[in-house]
Amino acid sequence: MRLDIITVHPPLLESPFSHSILKRAIDKGLVEVNVINLRDYAHNKHRSVDDYAYGGGAGMVMMIEPIAVCIDELKSQRSYDEIIYMSPDGELFDQSLANQLSLKKNLILLCGHYKGVDERVREHFITREISIGNYVLSGGELAAAVVADAVIRLLPGVLGDETSALSDSFQDNFIAPPVYTRPADFKGWKIPDILLSGHEANIAQWRYDQSLARTKVRRPELLKKH
Ligand code: SAH
Numbered sequence: 478m479r480l481d482i483i484t485v486h487p488p489l490l491e492s493p494f495s496h497s498i499l500k501r502a503i504d505k506g507l508v509e510v511n512v513i514n515l516r517d518y519a520h521n522k523h524r525s526v527d528d529y530a531y532g533g534g535a536g537m538v539m540m541i542e543p544i545a546v547c548i549d550e551l552k553s554q555r556s557y558d559e560i561i562y563m564s565p566d567g568e569l570f571d572q573s574l575a576n577q578l579s580l581k582k583n584l585i586l587l588c589g590h591y592k593g594v595d596e597r598v599r600e601h602f603i604t605r606e607i608s609i610g611n612y613v614l615s616g617g618e619l620a621a622a623v624v625a626d627a628v629i630r631l632l633p634g635v636l637g638d639e640t641s642a643l644s645d646s647f648q649d650n651f652i653a654p655p656v657y658t659r660p661a662d663f664k665g666w667k668i669p670d671i672l673l674s675g676h677e678a679n680i681a682q683w684r685y686d687q688s689l690a691r692t693k694v695r696r697p698e699l700l701k702k703h
Contacts, residue, residue: 479555479583480628481551482618485514486618494622498636499629507629513551518544540595558583561586562589562607562617564607570627571647651692
């Protein structure tokens with residue numbers, strides 16, 4: 478998979494891809510992440526990427542020209558499955574959307590800033606708009622990092638144990654069972670005996686029961702999807 482992330486603040490996207498699972502995925506060549514500085518495509522005097530809003534009002538709007546030049550150049554090099562604009566009013570991101578995106582080959586994520594992008598960008602370049610929740614961030618970078626993380630960890634070979642992403646919350650519309658590690662007794666707080674039994678089938682049944690019970694209490698709406 479190739480992910481091209483267009484931003485006016487590239488440093489905001491350095492850390493998420495420089496550590497842990499995402500870094501390993503990149504080092505192993507399982508995903509290529511390119512953080513593209515939109516200013517490099519602003520061919521005006523001050524390399525500016527934003528301007529005042531027509532009609533007045535507070536806040537700057539990201540201009541269409543640099544975004545158009547940038548996206549056109551990327552599209553001339555390869556075809557993209559989706560050109561995604563991170564937007565608070567987009568489709569709400571969830572595990573099923575992460576699964577869908579993990580099957581794609583080339584994706585562009587466009588991060589907005591200020592008041593957002595000129596509407597014509599959305600009309601003419603964007604194929605999909607994604608929100609990470611009903612709240613407003615200052616820019617699309619953190620949202621893009623969230624989407625990239627959720628998608629990259631699903632790519633084959635990224636997680637050590639091939640099955641481990643499948644046992645995470647939401648993957649089968651269940652949330653994950655509780656997990657424990659040593660010590661088995663911390664100041665009298667003990668782990669469930671069954672986990673020490675060594676009986677695989679019983680442990681699997683216990684985990685399933687726990688998942689179901691938790692889903693009923695915490696996310697009952699997921700059970701309707703079954
Ligand atoms: N004026 C816009 C908000 C702009 S916030 C409005 O009211 O809808 C600036 C940028 O941050 C947006 O262009 C978008 O790229 C990003 N952003 C903010 N909140 C987001 C969210 N919940 N999900 C995804 N991107 C978001």
